[in-house]
Amino acid sequence: MSGEAFGIVGIVVVCLSIIGIIVAEDIRARRDDGPQPAMRSLRPIASPSHHRAREYPPEWRCAPLRHPMSINRARFEMQDHRACSLDACPRKNQAHAVLVFAGKIIPQQR
Numbered sequence: 001m002s003g004e005a006f007g008i009v010g011i012v013v014v015c016l017s018i019i020g021i022i023v024a025e026d027i028r029a030r031r032d033d034g035p036q037p038a039m040r041s042l043r044p045i046a047s048p049s050h051h052r053a054r055e056y057p058p059e060w061r062c063a064p065l066r067h068p069m070s071i072n073r074a075r076f077e078m079q080d081h082r083a084c085s086l087d088a089c090p091r092k093n094q095a096h097a098v099l100v101f102a103g104k105i106i107p108q109q110r
Contacts, residue, residue: 064090074098 062084069077077095084092099105 062089062091064094069094069098071098071102071104074102075104 062081065073074095077091078099081089081092081095086092086096096105096107100107
């Protein structure tokens, strides 16, 4: 074998030795720790009252969508924007128009 091949084989042997040492130490450390205790108190990441409205500013949430809205998406947006006024929220207005056009809701006569 040439000197270059010996160099490559040497590097591979050194890398595999390092990996073997790391794995052996990890196994030994896990064995020494014993069983892990179960987590007793799990706190939810977000409370049930957490709402998408708190994630983004109103000017982003209430902006109209750039693409056509499906009926299911319009229903979701109407529920998500319950607190918004139909006149003040472009996204709720867009969702309302989709549902009216689809015949899913009938607007009140004023």
